[in-house]
Amino acid sequence: MFWTLISMEHGKNFRRLTLWIGLILISAFLAVSFIVENAYLADLQTQPQVHPDTIEEYKQLVTLPAALSTSLSFGASSGVLLVIIFVGTMTAQEYPWRTVNLLVGHGAPRFSLIAAKFLSFLLPVLGMVLVPLIVGGVCGGAATIHYYGGIDPTRVDFGRIGITVIGTVYSLLPYAAITFFLAVLTRSAAATIGISLGYFFILENLVALILWPLGGVWEKIGDYLPGVMAYTWISTLQASQKFNFHSAEFTSAVIGIAVYGLLFFLFSALIFRAQDLGG
Amino acid sequence: MDNIVLRTAKLRKYFRSVKAVEDVSLEVHRGSVFGFLGPNGSGKTTTIGMILSLLRPNAGSVTLFGESVTLGGNFPLRRVGSLMGLPALVPYMTARENLLLMSRLYPNISPRRVDEVLEIVGLESVAKRNAGRFSSGMKQRLGLGIALLHQPELLILDEPTNGMDPAGMHETRNLLRKLADAGMTVFLSSHLLHEVEQICDEVAILSQGSIVAQGNIAALLGKGNVTVKARVPSPEEAAAILRAQPGVTEAEANGAYVLVKGIPSEAVIVCLVSNGMVPNEVTTGRPDLEELFLGLTGSDIS
Numbered sequence: 001m002f003w004t005l006i007s008m009e010h011g012k013n014f015r016r017l018t019l020w021i022g023l024i025l026i027s028a029f030l031a032v033s034f035i036v037e038n039a040y041l042a043d044l045q046t047q048p049q050v051h052p053d054t055i056e057e058y059k060q061l062v063t064l065p066a067a068l069s070t071s072l073s074f075g076a077s078s079g080v081l082l083v084i085i086f087v088g089t090m091t092a093q094e095y096p097w098r099t100v101n102l103l104v105g106h107g108a109p110r111f112s113l114i115a116a117k118f119l120s121f122l123l124p125v126l127g128m129v130l131v132p133l134i135v136g137g138v139c140g141g142a143a144t145i146h147y148y149g150g151i152d153p154t155r156v157d158f159g160r161i162g163i164t165v166i167g168t169v170y171s172l173l174p175y176a177a178i179t180f181f182l183a184v185l186t187r188s189a190a191a192t193i194g195i196s197l198g199y200f201f202i203l204e205n206l207v208a209l210i211l212w213p214l215g216g217v218w219e220k221i222g223d224y225l226p227g228v229m230a231y232t233w234i235s236t237l238q239a240s241q242k243f244n245f246h247s248a249e250f251t252s253a254v255i256g257i258a259v260y261g262l263l264f265f266l267f268s269a270l271i272f273r274a275q276d277l278g279g
Numbered sequence: 280m281d282n283i284v285l286r287t288a289k290l291r292k293y294f295r296s297v298k299a300v301e302d303v304s305l306e307v308h309r310g311s312v313f314g315f316l317g318p319n320g321s322g323k324t325t326t327i328g329m330i331l332s333l334l335r336p337n338a339g340s341v342t343l344f345g346e347s348v349t350l351g352g353n354f355p356l357r358r359v360g361s362l363m364g365l366p367a368l369v370p371y372m373t374a375r376e377n378l379l380l381m382s383r384l385y386p387n388i389s390p391r392r393v394d395e396v397l398e399i400v401g402l403e404s405v406a407k408r409n410a411g412r413f414s415s416g417m418k419q420r421l422g423l424g425i426a427l428l429h430q431p432e433l434l435i436l437d438e439p440t441n442g443m444d445p446a447g448m449h450e451t452r453n454l455l456r457k458l459a460d461a462g463m464t465v466f467l468s469s470h471l472l473h474e475v476e477q478i479c480d481e482v483a484i485l486s487q488g489s490i491v492a493q494g495n496i497a498a499l500l501g502k503g504n505v506t507v508k509a510r511v512p513s514p515e516e517a518a519a520i521l522r523a524q525p526g527v528t529e530a531e532a533n534g535a536y537v538l539v540k541g542i543p544s545e546a547v548i549v550c551l552v553s554n555g556m557v558p559n560e561v562t563t564g565r566p567d568l569e570e571l572f573l574g575l576t577g578s579d580i581s
Contacts, residue, residue, distance in 0.1 A: 102367035107357035277333040
């Protein structure tokens with residue numbers, strides 16, 4: 001039954017225009033930004049006062065492998081917004097549409113249903129990270145061929161890219177879990193998205209800014225806020241040359257993100273199990 | 280095999296301090312068409328919600344096919360098809376896609392069965408239209424199709440003909456009767472008393488959260504007072520004379536007639552003739568379901 005429900009949720013997720021519109025928009029935005037950067041570079045090249053080293057540095061930024069890193073960073077940032085909107089609407093709208101009633105009323109166990117719903121977001125979230133990567137790869141590849149005549153695959157650390165993709169998806173877990181929890185609690189897409197955006201983009205940053213200067217345990221609390229932790233972790237992952245899997249920061253971030261994900265999923269499941277689904 | 284497919288025992292539901300359902304106990308026999316009636320706000324939808332494990336009862340139990348149904352254990356509902364109020368549909372999927380999606384919940388439902396169901400509910404020509412663009416009647420048909428998809432043993436329907444045109448209502452009534460004749464048990468909540476009277480074998484009547492009558496329709500209607508209708512020259516005078524007779528529970532003039540309850544037609548004739556009034560015409564009539572309903576609930580079905 002559980003895998004059947006996941007399959008059904010996938011069917012709904014990938015049929016939803018919201019997901020595809022979101023992916024198209026971030027792809028378009030990324031492609032346009034690459035075009036603008038290349039246009040700027042082309043303009044720079046016509047200016048004799050610009051040092052060749054500067055031009056070379058800029059070329060490195062818009063070609064492979066740097067283009068992939070840029071795309072992944074963009075994917076992480078835009079992914080937060082897309083995750084909140086997608087998870088919020090796909091979960092909360094099941095209530096006024098009563099599709100959750102339909103499945104429960106036809107014998108789908110509540111815990112299996114809520115778990116399937118939550119886990120089914122994994123593939124769309126992976127798409128939200130992969131699509132910018134592919135767009136960046138195509139644009140960066142085209143720029144590389146244009147400026148250097150060809151692509152040297154040995155310059156791309158595919159292993160690091162792979163780990164960063166997984167890490168980026170993982171970093172979006174707290175956003176997905178908290179948004180999911182709010183959707184089950186409020187049963188309203190508007191309230192869920194509004195509260196999630198307000199919390200992650202405004203409230204949490206304000207709280208962190210207040211706590212950090214206080215030092216001691218208050219600073220630690222600031223460090224372990226869900227969005228702050230996820231953001232810090234992915235930034236470290238993307239910026240570091242070598243991964244230190246044994247560092248305290250890395251370990252605590254991995255555990256902390258998992259705890260937030262699991263905790264808010266369990267809260268959602270507890271609420272859903274007892275929820276009156278009405279007539 | 281137990282003949283009772285659905286049994287509720289002293290179901291109770293309160294919303295804060297408001298009593299929605301109080302001690303509702305009913306039994307639905309296999310192969311029957313069971314009507315569940317009540318005015319607006321009487322607790323019908325709440326009761327059905329508890330049966331479908333959508334609402335947690337404050338007390339009481341629900342048993343389906345001999346197995347208990349709870350919020351955490353609703354497996355028996357896999358043998359049930361339901362349409363509760365407004366149909367639950369994924370609006371951005373077509374009619375066919377909605378059915379195919381639900382078919383994944385059950386083994387051995389082929390795309391051919393999906394097409395068959397679309398034909399049964401009359402949506403084969405709009406199968407590829409998004410459900411969100413359907414009229415309310417079409418949505419109701421699709422909801423009914425989803426309920427029938429896996430050929431359930433028990434069909435629970437709450438106002439299944441809502442939003443349908445008269446032809447659609449007629450088709451649905453015929454379909455339900457055909458399904459019942461084929462052995463499916465149907466639990467039907469409806470406002471349309473004449474519809475219930477036509478297709479149901481048993482009814483339960485709910486008023487203010489409690490069952491006020493339950494049983495075979497013919498037996499329930501038989502218990503109601505026969506009305507004797509006599510055409511007399513002076514109906515007012517006749518009514519006054521009859522009211523004084525022992526056993527008469529009601530006697531009133533109605534146009535050229537006097538309507539009497541409580542005594543048989545022979546006694547009415549004897550009484551009138553002995554008082555110098557010879558009736559021109561005497562008929563008897565039993566109450567219909569609407570009269571029974573109004574008498575028990577004291578309210579308009581709408």
